[in-house]
Amino acid sequence: MAVYTKVTKKELQKFIANYKIGNLLSFHGIKEGVENTNYLLKTETGPYILTIYEKRVRKKDIPFFLSFMKYLFLKKINCPLPIPRRDGKNLGVIKKKSAAITTFITGKNLSNISQKNCFTLGKVIAKMHLASRNFKLKRPNDLSINEWEKILSACKKRISPLTFNQLSQEINFLKNSWPKKLPKGIVHTDLFPDNVFFKNNRITGFIDFYFSCHDFLAYDLAVCINAWCFEKNGNFNGKKSQALLKGYSKVRKLHKSELDVLPVLIRGAALRFLLTRLYDWFRHSKKSLVKPKNPSEFIKKLKFHQKMEDSNYI
Secondary structure (H helix, E strand, O other): OOOOOOOOHHHHHEEEEEOOOOOOOEEOOOOOOOOOOEEEEEOOOEEEEEOOOOOOHHHHHHHHHHHHHHHHHHHOOOOOOEEOOOOOOOEEEEEEEEEEEEOOOOOOOOOOOOOOHHHHHHHHHHHHHHHHHHHOOOOOOOOOOHHHHHHHHHHHOOOOOOHHHHHHHHHHHHHHHHHOOOOEEEEEEOOOOHEEEEEEEEEEEEEEOOEEEEEHHHHHHHHHHHHHHHOOOOOOOOHHHHHHHHHHHHHHOOHHHHHHHHHHHHHHHHHHHHHHHHHHOOOOOOOOOOOOOOOOHHHHHHHHHHHHHHHOOO
């Protein structure tokens, strides 16, 4: 979450008049995140989140994201519920940009992650995957392996020839190793600690579903192992990855085919975030209020995965 588009109180009052959420009492921008503009609204009926969709989110994809959140909410998976307007639509317009209001998720992001937290995360991800089995809409993963060469090419002039060649070789390795058939479903693909809220060691909700898509279920776990199982000093914690997978398997048993290829998916997830962070780093405007995330974290993680013994993940 972040603030790119500034709005006035009068503009917000006019916007929320289209919703049955009462009068606006207060609001402030949420600085965390990098993709969309977000405001915390306090109205007569409670707190809400206003999301104003910025350039990376395509307008045609927004109904998918909002429908998926509503579907999960109705399936008892804790996530923001889109609030319909008085005309029944979930999407409005403010400052000539698409925008939506959702319910507010209580809890906080974890600053220190334990094995127990990883176990709990695994269980809730599995519940989400099972709950989404009958969701009818589909959206391809537009940041998956077939897109990585394009992203790398867009960064070519800003990185050294050596780095470009090394990343090209990694893409070729992953293309040759990438599975063709695994259990699929709707996956979040961005479950970093800042998108998961906890209270008293219990997950109160997942947020930021704006990369969700139809892909391998195990890919969500690959992203989470990269995001949750490295310590602040950069060292990998195998016990955390084992706890994550154990928690997941308590709810949905992983197929042998998924476990066999998990190291490749983990390596691919590291490359995906390395490439998109490189892209954002080089295209960052100095005028922007939001600082892009440093890609160096995933350079180190990718190098680690390239040397990793497969059995140490599980």
